[in-house]
Amino acid sequence: MRVTPTRVVLADDALLFRQAIAWLLEQHDFQVVGQVSDADGLRNAVSALRPDIAVIDIRMPPTGRLEGLESAVELRARHPDLGVLLLSHYLESHYLPVLFGANARGVGYLLKERVTGIEAFVEAVTRVAAGGCVLDPEVVDLMIAARSRRDPLHTLTAREREVLALMAEGRSNQAIGAQLVLTPKTVESHVRSIFTRLGLAPEPDDHRRVLAVLTYLRAHH
Amino acid sequence: MRVTPTRVVLADDALLFRQAIAWLLEQHDFQVVGQVSDADGLRNAVSALRPDIAVIDIRMPPTGRLEGLESAVELRARHPDLGVLLLSHYLESHYLPVLFGANARGVGYLLKERVTGIEAFVEAVTRVAAGGCVLDPEVVDLMIAARSRRDPLHTLTAREREVLALMAEGRSNQAIGAQLVLTPKTVESHVRSIFTRLGLAPEPDDHRRVLAVLTYLRAHH
DNA sequence: GCCAACATCAGGGGTAGCCCTGAAACCGGG
DNA sequence: CCCGGTTTCAGGGCTACCCCTGATGTTGGC
Structure with missing residues (x-):
């Protein structure tokens, strides 16, 4: 046919x-x-x-x-x-x-x-x-x-973006917790989640906190 | 006259x-x-x-x-x-x-x-x-x-600027040492010197490594 | 109604990144 | 020639930042 x-x-x-x-x-x-x-x-x-x-x-x-x-x-x-x-x-x-x-x-x-x-x-x-x-x-x-490389921040949740924004201001985990009313453990939890979501595997040559801040700054020009 | x-x-x-x-x-x-x-x-x-x-x-x-x-x-x-x-x-x-x-x-x-x-x-x-x-x-x-407030990097030595540049790329101390052929202890020494020269006192609310990177990036537009 | 994702936190452990002191080598200038 | 600044590094200690697992409550979609 x-x-x-x-x-x-x-x-x-x-x-x-x-x-x-x-x-x-x-x-x-x-x-x-x-x-x-x-x-x-x-x-x-x-x-x-x-x-x-x-x-x-x-x-x-x-x-x-x-x-x-x-x-x-x-x-x-x-x-x-x-x-x-x-x-x-x-x-x-x-x-x-x-x-x-x-x-x-x-x-x-x-x-x-x-x-x-x-x-x-x-x-x-x-x-x-x-x-x-x-x-x-x-x-x-x-x-x-x-x-997600073009806009990696869209893979983050709202709360994680809040945490990352404070990280990008050079605040410590303690300060972030105080500002967002979170226990230190929770802040750490968010930070870890941010790393994995941004595809930052724990390489010994990388300082992932700085790398996360850099991607955040790049996304905000 | x-x-x-x-x-x-x-x-x-x-x-x-x-x-x-x-x-x-x-x-x-x-x-x-x-x-x-x-x-x-x-x-x-x-x-x-x-x-x-x-x-x-x-x-x-x-x-x-x-x-x-x-x-x-x-x-x-x-x-x-x-x-x-x-x-x-x-x-x-x-x-x-x-x-x-x-x-x-x-x-x-x-x-x-x-x-x-x-x-x-x-x-x-x-x-x-x-x-x-x-x-x-x-x-x-x-x-x-x-x-020096406008360009804080001029207060740094040449070597310290090298270290800070690598920090600003999100490299770990280990990686910095490997790249500049330095022991980890020396890298730490430079990092500490960078902090004090940039006027970053050890505040518990600050993540000074990130803050140092931020001032470096600001100085380089 | 259930399941997935999110947000919150605890417990417990490792280590990189920080602190301080001290010291040796070098180098340029008063 | 010694002195201040730079660069290099060691020893020894502390903890903030990281890891993992696991638990709870909430929310939103199918």
């Missing part, structure tokens, strides 16, 4: 891997309309063939550049309806925000070694081609981490 | 004192071209008579205003070559920075009760009229105190 099969363009500089994926996809009723090995080819193929989805391998270290990611960003801007599924060995965090831009429709990012099975991969291609969003859990973790 | 005597304008609301100073200066080959008793008179006299120097008494508490000081600031801005010698009973610290502004050429500030002798006073008038700078030692003390 399939009227038109999903049209796929494959981008990968490794011929073998490309062929393998193409064969795999065609076994699952996809139509691989083009295979390219570099960013220019990808651009041209998408413009000429108008596929439903581009499956792009980001092959970077140590040889290649980030051209896969860069052209992915470009493609999403130029072809809003195009699905883009990225495959990578590593997690390239730098381009994630710009890649998703405003919306996360028709985009995917999978880590190769974490794709458990063929079914999961095919499922991902289908979902992305249909405008869905498929992200490796690790990618999700990293993005929320990045968000 | 004096071609033109130094031309002086005297400003003081007390007639007796004014006359006494005028007589004293004329005994020492100065030419007192004008005597005034208020700020307006001073302004007009300087504009009309173009003296080399204005000797101004700041007569304030409890009656008068700070008009002497204010007009002194104004005069220095309007007449860059005019010497201005201020006489005061008290030390008025508030106007000192704005009084000196960019340069301290042709300006003087003496405390009456600390003028030891007539020779010293005459010498001061001469120096200021010639574009020099005469300041009571107490004034100097107060200015450097103000400067």
Whole structure:
């Protein structure tokens, strides 16, 4: 009952891997309309063939550049309806925000070694081609981490922000407790909670109280 | 052999004192071209008579205003070559920075009760009229105190600033020692020295490490 | 109504960061 | 040449700040 099969363009500089994926996809009723090995080819193929989805391998270290990611960003801007599924060995965090831009429709990012099975991969291609969003859990973790890096104070509770504000004024735990009417133990409890929430693990080289104050000051310009 | 005597304008609301100073200066080959008793008179006299120097008494508490000081600031801005010698009973610290502004050429500030002798006073008038700078030692003390309040880091040694810079990055004493090749004990020694130099007494309500970091950050915008 | 998150606090323990004194080496200036 | 300031460090002590677990009451959402 399939009227038109999903049209796929494959981008990968490794011929073998490309062929393998193409064969795999065609076994699952996809139509691989083009295979390219570099960013220019990808651009041209998408413009000429108008596929439903581009499956792009980001092959970077140590040889290649980030051209896969860069052209992915470009493609999403130029072809809003195009699905883009990225495959990578590593997690390239730098381009994630710009890649998703405003919306996360028709985009995917999978880590190769974490794709458990063929079914999961095919499922991902289908979902992305249909405008869905498929992200490796690790990618999700990293993005929320990045968000909380942008405004780490939003992860704190109101009370914790009060305590941190006083810490940032150079007050001692004793003084904080006196001002907020808390026992010293409770102040310590809040301080500990602040540390963990700000992602400040107890490194021997860090003075976490100062680091917490610094993040607080940065968030308040 | 004096071609033109130094031309002086005297400003003081007390007639007796004014006359006494005028007589004293004329005994020492100065030419007192004008005597005034208020700020307006001073302004007009300087504009009309173009003296080399204005000797101004700041007569304030409890009656008068700070008009002497204010007009002194104004005069220095309007007449860059005019010497201005201020006489005061008290030390008025508030106007000192704005009084000196960019340069301290042709300006003087003496405390009456600390003028030891007539020779010293005459010498001061001469120096200021010639574009020099005469300041009571107490004034100097107060200015450097103000400067060290404005930039407390200048009171630190080079090594202490290195340590404080690392503290301001949230590093622990251990990490600081490792980076600067110091034993932990030496780091502690520097930290203690930084505290005392920044005037951070061991108050139970203060977290001095944070306070030291804050002053460091303030000094670096 | 229950569960999760928050806020409060206690008990009990470790140690980094602080205190003080003292001392040695160096260096520049009166 | 000695003297004050800087830099380096040790010994010895104290406690504020940190860790962990666990308990209680409150709140808000499903």
